[in-house]
Amino acid sequence: xxxxxxxxxxxxxxxxxxxxxxxxxxxxxxxxxxxxxxxxxxxxxxxxxxxxxxxxxxxxxxxxxxxxxxxxxxxxxxxxxxxxxxxxxxxxxxxxxxxxxxxxxxxxxxxxxxxxxxxxxxxxxxxxxxxxxxxxxxxxxxxxxxxxxxxxxxxxxxxxxxxxxxxxxxxxxxxxxxxxxxxxxxxxxxxxxxxxxxxxxxxxxxxxxxxxxxxxxxxxxxxxxxxxxxxxxxxxxxxxxxxxxxxxxxxxxxxxxxxxxx
Amino acid sequence: xxxxxxxxxxxxxxxxxxxxxxxxxxxxxxxxxxxxxxxxxxxxxxxxxxxxxxxxxxxxxxxxxxxxxxxxxxxxxxxxxxxxxxxxxxxxxxxxxxxxxxxxxxxxxxxxxxxxxxxxxxxxxxxxxxxxxxxxxxxxxxxxxxxxxxxxxxxxxxxxxxxxxxxxxxxxxxxxxxxxxxxxxxxxxxxxxxxxxxxxxxxxxxxxxxxxxxxxxxxxxxxxxxxxxxxxxxxxxxxxxxxxxxxxxxxxxxxxxxxxxx
Numbered sequence: 001x002x003x004x005x006x007x008x009x010x011x012x013x014x015x016x017x018x019x020x021x022x023x024x025x026x027x028x029x030x031x032x033x034x035x036x037x038x039x040x041x042x043x044x045x046x047x048x049x050x051x052x053x054x055x056x057x058x059x060x061x062x063x064x065x066x067x068x069x070x071x072x073x074x075x076x077x078x079x080x081x082x083x084x085x086x087x088x089x090x091x092x093x094x095x096x097x098x099x100x101x102x103x104x105x106x107x108x109x110x111x112x113x114x115x116x117x118x119x120x121x122x123x124x125x126x127x128x129x130x131x132x133x134x135x136x137x138x139x140x141x142x143x144x145x146x147x148x149x150x151x152x153x154x155x156x157x158x159x160x161x162x163x164x165x166x167x168x169x170x171x172x173x174x175x176x177x178x179x180x181x182x183x184x185x186x187x188x189x190x191x192x193x194x195x196x197x198x199x200x201x202x203x204x205x206x207x208x209x210x211x212x213x214x215x216x217x218x219x220x221x222x223x224x225x226x227x228x229x230x231x232x233x234x235x236x237x238x239x240x241x242x243x244x245x246x247x248x249x250x251x252x253x254x255x256x257x258x259x260x261x262x
Numbered sequence: 263x264x265x266x267x268x269x270x271x272x273x274x275x276x277x278x279x280x281x282x283x284x285x286x287x288x289x290x291x292x293x294x295x296x297x298x299x300x301x302x303x304x305x306x307x308x309x310x311x312x313x314x315x316x317x318x319x320x321x322x323x324x325x326x327x328x329x330x331x332x333x334x335x336x337x338x339x340x341x342x343x344x345x346x347x348x349x350x351x352x353x354x355x356x357x358x359x360x361x362x363x364x365x366x367x368x369x370x371x372x373x374x375x376x377x378x379x380x381x382x383x384x385x386x387x388x389x390x391x392x393x394x395x396x397x398x399x400x401x402x403x404x405x406x407x408x409x410x411x412x413x414x415x416x417x418x419x420x421x422x423x424x425x426x427x428x429x430x431x432x433x434x435x436x437x438x439x440x441x442x443x444x445x446x447x448x449x450x451x452x453x454x455x456x457x458x459x460x461x462x463x464x465x466x467x468x469x470x471x472x473x474x475x476x477x478x479x480x481x482x483x484x485x486x487x488x489x490x491x492x493x494x495x496x497x498x499x500x501x502x503x504x505x506x507x508x509x510x511x512x513x514x515x516x517x518x519x520x521x522x523x524x
Binding site (some may be wrong): 047051080222 | 330
C-alpha cells in the first residue's frame with residue numbers, strides 16, 4: 001500500500017498558536033462526531049505505524065538479498081569480461097534500449113567492458129549505473145557513472161562528464177544528423193544523449209530498463225532467440241520461469257559439444 | 263528488481279529430444295565462450311533463486327502486516343459507520359474519484375455505509391473492493407463486490423450484478439445524459455460504469471486509487487482542507503508524513519471543545 005497524502009483537519013483549535021492556518025469549524029462536527037473522528041484518527045495512527053514497520057522490514061529483506069546477490073553479480077562481471085562484445089550484444093538485442101542506439105554509438109559500445117548497477121544502501125534513495133570502457137577512440141573516460149537520487153520530492157541525477165575526443169563527439173554528431181533529416185519531428189534520443197541528460201530524473205525509462213531488466217539477467221539478451229523457429233522461439237513475455245530451461249539448453253549444448261569432440 | 267523475460271538459448275542440442283525449437287548454432291560460439299556462457303548461466307541461476315527467495319520473504323512480511331492491520335481496519339469500519347456520510351464525503355473529496363462521480367451517483371453513495379479492501383491471501387493474485395449499502399432507492403443489492411484477479415497474464419475482474427430498481431438505473435441515465443451533450447467526445451466514465459465495467463482489468467486507475475490511497479487513509483479525504491486559508495491549507499502532495507499533525511489538530515480541537523463546555 002502506498003503512503004497517501006494527508007490534509008489538515010478542519011478545526012478551529014489553533015487560535016493562540018503560531019499556526020493560524022486552521023481557522024474554521026469545530027462547529028462543523030457535533031461533539032459525538034468529533035469524538036469518533038478522534039478515535040478513527042487514533043486507529044489510523046496505529047495503521048500508519050504498522051505500515052511504517054512493514055516498510056522497514058521489507059527494506060531489510062531487500063538489503064539482505066542485495067548483499068547475498070552481490071558476490072554473484074561480481075562473479076558474473078568477471079565471467080562476462082571474457083565474452084567478446086557481451087554488453088554491446090545485450091544492448092543491441094534489448095528492444096527498448098536498441099531503439100535509442102545510433103550506429104556509431106553501437107560501435108562505441110564495443111568498448112564497454114563492464115556494466116554495474118548499485119542501489120544505495122537504503123535502496124529507496126537511489127542507485128547508480130556504472131559503465132566501464134576500454135581505451136577507445138571516442139572519449140578519454142574509462143568509467144561513466146549515471147547516478148539517480150530519488151530520496152527527495154524532486155528526483156535528480158548526475159552523469160560523469162564525458163571527455164570526448166576531437167571529431168568524435170557522438171552526441172553532437174547525432175544531433176547534427178537528426179537536424180539534417182529534421183522535418184519538425186524530434187529524432188529519437190541517442191544513448192549518449194540519454195546518458196548525459198539530467199534534466200528530468202523521474203521515471204527514467206532507459207535507466208529503469210537497465211536496472212530492472214537488463215542488469216538482473218543480461219544473458220537472456222545476449223543469447224539471441226532463433227528468429228526462424230517461429231513464435232515460440234522468440235521473446236517470452238511471461239516472467240522469468242524459463243531460466244531453468246535456458247540452463248538446460250546450455251548444459252545439453254555442452255554435452256553435445258563434448259560428444260562431437262570424441 | 264523485476265522478473266525479466268527470458269529467451270531460449272541459441273543452441274543445436276535438441277536434435278533427438280521432443281523439443282525441436284532450437285535448431286541452430288552451437289557453432290555460434292567457440293568452445294571457450296560456450297563454457298563461460300554456461301558458467302554465467304549457473305551464476306544467473308543462483309541470482310534468480312535469490313530473487314525468488316527475496317520475493318517469498320517480502321510476501322511473508324506483507325502477509326504478516328496484512329494480518330496485523332486487519333483488526334485496526336475492522337475497528338475503523340465500526341467507527342466510520344457512526345459518522346454520517348463518511349464515505350460519500352471521502353469519495354467526493356478525492357480529486358480523482360470525484361472526477362468520475364455524477365451528481366446522482368453522489369446521491370446514491372449517501373447510502374454507502376462500508377468500504378472494505380481485501381487482498382487475496384497470496385497478495386499478488388488479486389484483491390476485492392466490497393461496498394456495503396443501506397436500503398436505497400437505486401438498487402436491491404446491499405453489497406457490491408468488484409474483484410480483481412491479477413495472477414494470470416491477462417488480469418480479469420468481476421462485479422456483483424447490480425439489481426437496479428425501475429427508473430433508477432444510474433448507468434443508463436448517465437449514458438443518456440452524456441449522449442445528449444455528445445459532440446463526438448466520450449463523456450467521463452461514471453462511478454457505476456467503472457464499477458460494472460470488466461472489459462480491461464489491467465492497471466485500473468480507480469480501483470488502485472481506492473486500494474492504495476483512499477482505503478489506507480480515508481480520514482484525510484473526509485477532513486476537508488480549509489479552502490479559504492491559502493495554498494498551505496490545501497492538499498499536501500508530498501507523502502503521508504503529516505498524519506501526526508492531523509492527529510494533533512484533532513486532539514487540540516477536542517481540548518478546545520471541552521474547555522468551551524466548561
